[in-house]
Amino acid sequence: MAGASKAVADNRANLPFVYRQYSAEQLRNVLHKMYLIRRFEEGAEESYTRGLIHGTMHLSIGQEASAMGICMPLAEDDQITSTHRGHGHCIAKGAEVKRMFAEFFGKTTGYCKGRGGSMHIADVGKGNLGANGIVGGGIPIAVGAALSAKMMKTGKVVVSFFGDGANNEGAFHEALNMAAVWKLPVIFVCENNGYGMSTSTARSTAIKNIAERAAAYSMPGVIVNGNIFSEVAEASYKAVECARAGEGPTLIESKTYRHRGHSKSDRNRYRSKEEIEDWMSNRDPITLFENELREFGFIDDKGIEAIRDAVAREIADGIEFAKASPSPDVCDTGNYVYTEQA
Amino acid sequence: MDAMVRELSYAQAIQEAMAIAMDMDERVFLMGEDIGVYGGAFQVTGDLVDRFGTERVIDTPISELGGAGVAVGAALTGMRPIFEFQFSDFATLAMEQIVNQAAKMRFMLGGEVSVPVVMRFPAGSGTGAAAQHSQSLEAWLGHVPGLKVIQPATPHDAKGMLLAAVADPDPVMIFEHKLLYKVKGPVPEGYYTVPIGKADIRREGRDLTIVATSIMVHKALDAAAALEAEGIDIEVIDLRTIRPMDKQTVIDSVKKTSRLMCVYEAVKTLGIGAEVSAMVAESEAFDYLDAPIVRLGGAETPIPYNPELEKAVVPQVPDIIAAARDLVKGVR
Ligand SMILES: Cc1ncc(C[n+]2csc(CCOP(=O)(O)OP(=O)(O)O)c2C)c(N)n1
Numbered sequence: 001m002a003g004a005s006k007a008v009a010d011n012r013a014n015l016p017f018v019y020r021q022y023s024a025e026q027l028r029n030v031l032h033k034m035y036l037i038r039r040f041e042e043g044a045e046e047s048y049t050r051g052l053i054h055g056t057m058h059l060s061i062g063q064e065a066s067a068m069g070i071c072m073p074l075a076e077d078d079q080i081t082s083t084h085r086g087h088g089h090c091i092a093k094g095a096e097v098k099r100m101f102a103e104f105f106g107k108t109t110g111y112c113k114g115r116g117g118s119m120h121i122a123d124v125g126k127g128n129l130g131a132n133g134i135v136g137g138g139i140p141i142a143v144g145a146a147l148s149a150k151m152m153k154t155g156k157v158v159v160s161f162f163g164d165g166a167n168n169e170g171a172f173h174e175a176l177n178m179a180a181v182w183k184l185p186v187i188f189v190c191e192n193n194g195y196g197m198s199t200s201t202a203r204s205t206a207i208k209n210i211a212e213r214a215a216a217y218s219m220p221g222v223i224v225n226g227n228i229f230s231e232v233a234e235a236s237y238k239a240v241e242c243a244r245a246g247e248g249p250t251l252i253e254s255k256t257y258r259h260r261g262h263s264k265s266d267r268n269r270y271r272s273k274e275e276i277e278d279w280m281s282n283r284d285p286i287t288l289f290e291n292e293l294r295e296f297g298f299i300d301d302k303g304i305e306a307i308r309d310a311v312a313r314e315i316a317d318g319i320e321f322a323k324a325s326p327s328p329d330v331c332d333t334g335n336y337v338y339t340e341q342a
Numbered sequence: 343m344d345a346m347v348r349e350l351s352y353a354q355a356i357q358e359a360m361a362i363a364m365d366m367d368e369r370v371f372l373m374g375e376d377i378g379v380y381g382g383a384f385q386v387t388g389d390l391v392d393r394f395g396t397e398r399v400i401d402t403p404i405s406e407l408g409g410a411g412v413a414v415g416a417a418l419t420g421m422r423p424i425f426e427f428q429f430s431d432f433a434t435l436a437m438e439q440i441v442n443q444a445a446k447m448r449f450m451l452g453g454e455v456s457v458p459v460v461m462r463f464p465a466g467s468g469t470g471a472a473a474q475h476s477q478s479l480e481a482w483l484g485h486v487p488g489l490k491v492i493q494p495a496t497p498h499d500a501k502g503m504l505l506a507a508v509a510d511p512d513p514v515m516i517f518e519h520k521l522l523y524k525v526k527g528p529v530p531e532g533y534y535t536v537p538i539g540k541a542d543i544r545r546e547g548r549d550l551t552i553v554a555t556s557i558m559v560h561k562a563l564d565a566a567a568a569l570e571a572e573g574i575d576i577e578v579i580d581l582r583t584i585r586p587m588d589k590q591t592v593i594d595s596v597k598k599t600s601r602l603m604c605v606y607e608a609v610k611t612l613g614i615g616a617e618v619s620a621m622v623a624e625s626e627a628f629d630y631l632d633a634p635i636v637r638l639g640g641a642e643t644p645i646p647y648n649p650e651l652e653k654a655v656v657p658q659v660p661d662i663i664a665a666a667r668d669l670v671k672g673v674r
């Protein structure tokens with residue numbers, strides 16, 4: 001570490017939240033995971049193009065700081081519900097990429113044993129109750145998980161991720177209301193990337209900021225720049241503290257952008273090249289975080305290189321693992337429909 | 343002069359029907375998620391927004407219950423909405439408006455009103471979209487008096503039945519199998535209708551009646567063609583409408599062939615096959631049956647993601663061939 005920057009790292013008092021709150025190692029690990037999310041999705045995209053993965057997928061490239069920032073203050077047994085754009089949430093909550101690749105390849109070693117694929121990626125062991133094919137589908141489920149936590153006194157908090165599009169589903173409104181009335185330990189995280197498929201929030205939503213919806217349910221509504229890790233993590237930290245203290249839910253609106261099209265069938269006709277280009281080159285969350293880490297003396301170029309290399313190996317190994325794993329037997333189509341009983 | 347006939351895809355045929363309906367009647371308009379500039383998730387509306395504008399090709403927020411309800415309300419009060427669900431699975435979010443409101447409003451108000459709404463549902467498996475984007479839920483709606491439920495199998499019927507649906511004074515639910523969207527077939531230019539409630543005999547035969555719906559019509563025809571070489575002569579009926587069902591066409595066919603098999607993609611139990619079988623068993627055709635009735639339907643499971651499993655849980659051509667052969671040869 002260079003002398004001048006080390007001095008900054010040693011005197012953190014004036015740095016943004018995360019640099020005061022977490023160790024250098026923890027912060028470098030965040031960068032590692034952001035790269036892991038990015039490269040995982042690039043790997044999945046390439047495997048799809050090469051015909052190794054079927055169906056479709058929704059990439060969260062450009063939204064990595066949001067997933068990582070929200071999950072930063074969560075404990076391992078805290079829980080999340082995720083969305084169709086859920087690869088980042090899954091990795092941020094602690095999933096192994098090899099078992100995610102295996103799922104995408106439809107293999108028995110995948111997190112859902114090849115039954116769910118990208119849109120249902122989950123890691124129940126790490127508290128990820130699952131991505132969801134239904135927009136808004138996970139929001140009431142998170143409230144239910146928070147109700148369990150309260151009734152069973154487990155001390156867990158639950159995060160529900162959803163997109164800007166989901167805030168126009170009835171499930172969103174019904175769920176927020178119940179969570180507020182019952183003061184449940186749940187955090188609603190709207191990852192507002194400006195569009196629900198092709199429909200901009202301006203065309204779909206009567207208010208400018210989705211966080212303002214919080215007022216209707218008497219809970220705090222917080223807006224953060226979703227591409228700045230520290231901002232997201234700080235808001236999440238406060239909301240988690242609140243939830244754990246029994247003070248009830250928070251709605252966080254994390255403003256961000258997806259670099260890729262909605263899914264694999266998107267002609268991108270609803271947004272301009274300039275807009276996409278601007279977000280990619282001027283507001284990339286990984287670049288922003290990397291620059292801060294470097295500037296504040298938490299990492300140097302060699303350290304960054306080491307992270308990139310390690311991630312590249314992990315991705316290559318993950319893909320090999322998925323390829324080598326067995327497919328389910330077609331005789332087993334009846335498995336998991338009901339709970340097996342002795 | 344006869345109308346020119348061209349080859350169009352199923353999706354193009356639907357798009358053409360919607361354009362004709364909108365040209366003919368300014369009360370007709372389209373509503374749905376991402377049907378404007380995106381062109382619809384399956385490109386069925388395509389560029390219609392360029393032609394008819396955003397006032398008549400309306401992108402809704404992601405609000406299925408509200409969106410369907412708005413369409414019902416507009417239909418109730420003089421407009422002719424065509425509402426697209428992005429996937430038929432999302433009908434589950436709008437069941438209230440479809441089942442409690444659209445279907446019953448005319449009845450509950452003693453015939454004072456009608457609800458001429460058309461709803462379109464891209465349905466079925468085969469795209470790798472897994473359990474929440476691959477279902478075949480037509481029988482759910484088929485169970486509700488007040489609704490009409492259709493499943494066109496060809497581009498020709500997709501266009502003609504959509505135009506019949508728009509002209510119909512009551513709510514019509516159209517289930518469109520996603521794998522059919524790219525299938526091409528002859529479609530006449532201009533306006534024509536294909537009646538709702540009338541089945542079509544796609545292939546005549548003596549040995550066995552197969553009643554199929556939607557994509558299974560094509561698979562049944564492939565199976566019938568394969569079995570011709572073995573001297574087995576199969577009649578294939580495309581049911582086309584599941585409510586109100588064309589009972590007579592099926593009954594007459596079974597009286598001729600003395601054997602009945604139903605083939606459909608939806609989960610086998612409590613479905614269309616059960617209804618057709620029971621209907622035949624209750625009819626005069628029962629006495630003509632030489633063998634037990636056979637149903638081939640989807641397995642009793644959600645649709646899996648893995649592509650091999652996904653294929654395994656719905657009837658495929660070899661399954662139909664094997665079952666039809668056994669049935670005709672009396673193996674069962
Ligand atoms: C109930 C429901 N309606 C529609 C869809 C189709 N769909 C999938 S994702 C999506 C857009 C979601 O937008 P948003 O909530 O903003 O999430 P983003 O894709 O931007 O991450 C749509 C319309 C769906 N999966 N579920």
Ligand SMILES: [Mg+2]
Nearest residue numbers: 163164195196
């Ligand atoms: Mg969005």
